[in-house]
Amino acid sequence: MRAIRLSKNGGPEVLELVEVETPQPGPGQIRLRHEAVGINFIDTYHRSGLYPIKLPSGLGSEAAGVVEAVGDGVTRFKVGDLAAYAGAPGAYADANVVAAERAVKVPAGIDSHTAAAALLKGMTVEFLIRRLHRVEAGETILVHAAAGGVGQIMVQWAKALGAVVIATVGSQEKAARARELGADHVILYRDQDVAAEVRRITGGKGVPVAYDAVGKDTFEGTLKSLARRGLFVSFGNASGPAPPVEGRQLMLNGSLFFTRPTMIDYQTTTEELDASAAAVFEMIGSGKVKIEIGQTFPLAEARKAHEALESRATIGASLLIP
Ligand SMILES: NC(=O)c1ccc[n+]([C@@H]2O[C@H](COP(=O)([O-])OP(=O)(O)OC[C@H]3O[C@@H](n4cnc5c(N)ncnc54)[C@H](OP(=O)(O)O)[C@@H]3O)[C@@H](O)[C@H]2O)c1
Structure with a gap:
């Protein structure tokens, strides 16, 4: 499969498209075939080194797609489910293996592009305005x-x-x-x-x-x-x-x-994750929150995507499409 990798921190030019072995899910893990990868500003912090990561590394933390393999002991998902995750490394790729407990099912009526554009950003808003502080x-x-x-x-x-x-x-x-x-x-x-x-x-x-x-x-x-x-x-x-x-x-x-605050401290259990994701999908499903996918880029153009995001040229959410 193809994946974006970086071997040093720096500007968008450090992002490289490479061929890698498709990973196999271990116990408690699932493999998703990505239909859309969410781009988040945090990806630029990992790339630049503002938030240190161990190198060489993949990049990206959010995607949605179809479950194509499940590891031992997984009961949350079956092959063929549409699922999404936010906050697991290595999303800039054709596929990724993530812990089943860190992924959520995408409900009927919400497509994979919307899910990849909305999950991380929406769950951030959920904890910020419903739990950290309850906006009245x-x-x-x-x-x-x-x-x-x-x-x-x-x-x-x-x-x-x-x-x-x-x-x-x-x-x-x-x-x-x-x-x-x-x-x-x-x-x-x-x-x-x-x-x-x-x-x-x-x-x-x-x-x-x-x-x-x-x-x-x-x-x-x-x-x-x-x-x-x-x-x-x-x-x-x-x-x-x-x-x-x-x-x-x-x-x-x-x-x-x-x-x-950071989102991960407001998702300390699978129950917190599920409740937060459900609230996001409910806001979208009810039409109260509309998700604008302002920009899409092919996976191979991750550099361009980062240039656009960091130059303030984007509106709404941006996706990489494998
Ligand atoms: N703590 C958490 O858990 C958490 C989780 C998710 C996101 N976040 C943070 O939320 C923010 C928004 O994330 P996002 O992915 O949705 O990105 P985004 O808001 O779509 O993009 C960043 C926006 O910030 C504005 N901006 C102001 N000064 C800028 C500068 N010097 N360079 C670049 N942009 C500048 C730009 O809008 P204007 O052109 O209107 O100024 C730009 O479009 C990021 O800071 C991200 O790290 C935090």
Whole structure:
């Protein structure tokens, strides 16, 4: 089978398409023949070395496809099931072996492309707005990079919960998309002062919760946009890592709370995984969350896909198609 491999960290040029042996599932594992591979910003951190991985290595953590082999002891799946996984290494490939307990069945009515575009990003939104903090009807939330993969899902899900959404985006085209998805207010954060706009929109109060996966470039604006005792959820580094947080900063900006979560800590059991995935599929199935696959690339063009993602040229989710 074909797989993307890297033997050193660096830019997109370190990604290489190679032929490898098709792996056999061991006990408790399944092999999926991929129909679509989800591209996530975390893949660029693994490639660049921001999040260290052992090299040489495969890349990618999310895909959907048909179960074509099951290892001993697997009862969750049978050959022929449509399944998806998020958070297992080596997804940029024609097929992959993953632990059955880390994969989920894709329900009828949801196709493999949608599942690969939505599972990791959707489960991220699920834990961020339903469990880490429960977004309530009428609550105003700040969502950065709102036209991106995670951002689009967060805007729609928060709107379905009755929240007021202040979205930030990097271009007019993305602003239009955020509005179409239901964002109540849109800030062009490359041109406008985010905190000043948030204060204006909220009558000076600020927001009780802000979701920031842009990191370095938005950190200061997010800090200054929060209401007293507000919650700063820092969950990514699209522009580079956020600076270290000093306790004093949290005090001086209104006794704030700061958290830096990652999905895996909100999926510590198969039950948590199943519940999170079910919530995502339910939001999609009900039509409350629509998944935009803005870009697809052949597997062999993983480099191009990373260039597009890192140059802010993408809207919605991106897929690699084997
Ligand atoms: N903690 C977790 O468990 C978890 C899980 C999943 C994802 N995440 C994080 O969530 C974020 C979104 O992930 P995604 O896969 O859906 O990506 P994405 O949002 O589709 O793409 C990233 C977006 O970030 C914005 N951005 C701002 N400054 C940027 C810069 N200097 N370079 C590149 N992009 C920049 C761009 O939108 P504009 O053009 O509108 O600025 C870009 O389109 C990432 O930071 C990711 O690491 C975290």
